[in-house]
Amino acid sequence: MNTTINNKYMKQKQSWKLNVHVEYNxxxxxxxxxxxxxxNFSFALKNENSLDYIYSINPDKADSISKILFACKIFKTFFSGKIKLDGKTLIEYKVSxxxxxxxxxxxxxxKYWYKIYQLEKLLKSKFSPAEIIKNFDKESFDFSRLERCLLKKTPYRINDFVLKEISFNTAKIDLFNxxxxQIPSDFAFKEIETITFANQDFKLYKVMALFNVIAKDVEISKKIGVFTTIKIIVDNDNDKMYLSEQIFLNEKEADDFFNDKNIKQLKIAIPL
Known part of the structure; x- marks a missing residue:
C-alpha cells in the first residue's frame, strides 16, 4: 500500500508528493x-522485542536535496524504539x-545534506544529488571552502601552497627597501574566483591575505604618480608563510570586509 506522511521536519515549501510505500504483515x-x-527499510520483530532490520539509503536516486532530507529524517524515527506511520504504531522494540x-x-x-541544502539556497541553484556524489572526491575541497565561508562565515587558512611571484601597486616608499x-611582510588582495560544486560553476568574490612573505628578489616594474608597481619573487622555503581566504557571494560583501579589522581575522584563521 501507499501512505502519505505529514512532513513535520521540512519547513520549506515543496512541490512533490510525500508517498511512502509500506508492506506490513x-x-x-x-x-x-x-x-x-x-x-529502503526491511524489518522483523524477534523474540524479546529485538528488531532485526536491513536498510539502505541511495541519495543518488533522489531528484532533489529536500527528498534526501525527508527520507533520512523520517526513517531516523524508526530507530526510536517504535515504527510509527500516520500516527499509528506498527511495532515497538528494545533499542540496541x-x-x-x-x-x-x-x-x-x-547534517551533511542540510549543509548542501543551505548552499543550494544561498547560491540560488538546484543541485543534483547524483552529481554531488559522482564528484565528491574532486569537489570536496571546494565544498569545505563554501561551507566554512558561506555557512559559518569564517575564513580558512592554507599552509601548504606554492607561490612564485606577487605584483602590486603601492604608495609606501619604504616597502621596497x-x-x-627580507623583512617579512603581509599582503591582502581581492579577486574573483570561479568555484565548481555539483558540476556547476559559481562566480564568487574572495578576499585573500598572505602573511610572513619573504622575497627572494624584488623588482620595480613602473611608477605612475605616487604609486609604484612592485614584483616580488617569493621565497617558498619560508615555513612561516601562509595564506588565508574568505569567500563572498557578491562584490559588495567583499569590499565591506576589506579593512584592517577583518584582515586580522584572516591572520588568525584556522585550516579547513
Whole structure:
C-alpha cells in the first residue's frame, strides 16, 4: 500500500508528493518501507522485542536535496524504539547498541545534506544529488571552502601552497627597501574566483591575505604618480608563510570586509 506522511521536519515549501510505500504483515510482525528507492527499510520483530532490520539509503536516486532530507529524517524515527506511520504504531522494540549507532549515522547524513541544502539556497541553484556524489572526491575541497565561508562565515587558512611571484601597486616608499632586506611582510588582495560544486560553476568574490612573505628578489616594474608597481619573487622555503581566504557571494560583501579589522581575522584563521 501507499501512505502519505505529514512532513513535520521540512519547513520549506515543496512541490512533490510525500508517498511512502509500506508492506506490513501484522501477524508475523515484519514489513518493508521505502520512499522512492531513496530509502529502503526491511524489518522483523524477534523474540524479546529485538528488531532485526536491513536498510539502505541511495541519495543518488533522489531528484532533489529536500527528498534526501525527508527520507533520512523520517526513517531516523524508526530507530526510536517504535515504527510509527500516520500516527499509528506498527511495532515497538528494545533499542540496541547497533540501532543507536545507525541512528548516529543518519544524523551525520542529515547534517551533511542540510549543509548542501543551505548552499543550494544561498547560491540560488538546484543541485543534483547524483552529481554531488559522482564528484565528491574532486569537489570536496571546494565544498569545505563554501561551507566554512558561506555557512559559518569564517575564513580558512592554507599552509601548504606554492607561490612564485606577487605584483602590486603601492604608495609606501619604504616597502621596497624592507622587502630587499627580507623583512617579512603581509599582503591582502581581492579577486574573483570561479568555484565548481555539483558540476556547476559559481562566480564568487574572495578576499585573500598572505602573511610572513619573504622575497627572494624584488623588482620595480613602473611608477605612475605616487604609486609604484612592485614584483616580488617569493621565497617558498619560508615555513612561516601562509595564506588565508574568505569567500563572498557578491562584490559588495567583499569590499565591506576589506579593512584592517577583518584582515586580522584572516591572520588568525584556522585550516579547513
Amino acid at each position: 501484522k501477524n508475523e510482525k515484519k514489513g518493508f518501507i521505502s520512499f522512492e528507492n531513496i530509502f 547498541t547497533k540501532i543507536k549507532r545507525d541512528e548516529k549515522s543518519l544524523d551525520y547524513l542529515i 624592507d622587502l630587499k632586506k
